[in-house]
Amino acid sequence: MRRQVKQLVLDALYRSAERKPEIIPLLTGKAAAFVKLIPLNRAALERKLARVITSNQRAELDKLLRLLGDPPDLSRVNDEYWQNGWRSLQADIEPVLVETFVQQAVAMLDTISIGVDWALINTNAVRWASQYSFELVHGITDVSRRALQEIIPRFYTDGWDLGKLRGMLESTYGPIRAEMIAITETTRAATEGERAIMDALNRESGVQMVPIWQTSNDEASHKCPICGPRHGKPIQDNMFPPAHPRCRCWVIYDYADNIKP
Numbered sequence: 001m002r003r004q005v006k007q008l009v010l011d012a013l014y015r016s017a018e019r020k021p022e023i024i025p026l027l028t029g030k031a032a033a034f035v036k037l038i039p040l041n042r043a044a045l046e047r048k049l050a051r052v053i054t055s056n057q058r059a060e061l062d063k064l065l066r067l068l069g070d071p072p073d074l075s076r077v078n079d080e081y082w083q084n085g086w087r088s089l090q091a092d093i094e095p096v097l098v099e100t101f102v103q104q105a106v107a108m109l110d111t112i113s114i115g116v117d118w119a120l121i122n123t124n125a126v127r128w129a130s131q132y133s134f135e136l137v138h139g140i141t142d143v144s145r146r147a148l149q150e151i152i153p154r155f156y157t158d159g160w161d162l163g164k165l166r167g168m169l170e171s172t173y174g175p176i177r178a179e180m181i182a183i184t185e186t187t188r189a190a191t192e193g194e195r196a197i198m199d200a201l202n203r204e205s206g207v208q209m210v211p212i213w214q215t216s217n218d219e220a221s222h223k224c225p226i227c228g229p230r231h232g233k234p235i236q237d238n239m240f241p242p243a244h245p246r247c248r249c250w251v252i253y254d255y256a257d258n259i260k261p
């Protein structure tokens with residue numbers, strides 16, 4: 001596991017060396033404002049995360065249906081399953097979160113010139129991903145458990161067969177939920193990667209840059225009641241994207257002098 005994470009970090013660093021043109025520092029007058037484009041590989045990272053969640057959850061659903069038996073009996077799914085069932089999902093998700101964190105940190109680093117201790121950034125990435133994926137996967141598992149508790153009785157009350165039961169559990173274990181989680185968590189890991197660099201900048205040079213919320217460029221997010229009003233405004237309440245499931249918002253950083261009060 002740790003070896004896999006290390007390899008991912010190295011891969012991300014290697015790839016970033018070929019991606020520098022995506023990051024465009026814009027110089028405006030004396031002060032420099034850095035406009036960061038969303039890395040082109042953001043969609044690829046999202047897809048990758050969705051893929052690992054989908055395949056994990058497909059296997060999980062097979063395992064659950066085997067445990068439930070025919071006819072399905074929820075009491076066969078014991079506490080041990082719920083206490084340990086999340087581990088494989090966490091093992092799948094964690095390295096992708098690390099990769100996203102590091103790639104975004106690298107992208108951010110391309111826009112500023114500070115000497116950053118990469119070992120520290122990598123340690124931060126691994127620490128954050130390990131801690132956060134634990135919370136995330138527990139949340140995912142709780143929702144699944146509740147869904148199962150609601151759905152299984154309907155097998156009997158509504159006269160379903162096992163095919164129908166499987167179909168009904170697809171919304172919990174299927175690709176649509178996986179995609180939703182992937183979009184949201186890619187946003188989160190990317191935001192965290194940038195913040196790690198900004199913290200390093202602050203530590204190294206004392207410079208405090210101001211984060212500015214950016215909605216993604218689709219109409220839906222401009223109209224989003226949570227993100228729409230935040231667009232283009234400095235983040236002052238320590239709330240960073242994602243603001244809600246499927247949030248693809250991002251952040252740019254500017255010098256405090258450039259921000260109009």
Ligand SMILES: [Zn+2]
Nearest residue numbers: 227247248249
């Ligand atoms: Zn948003």
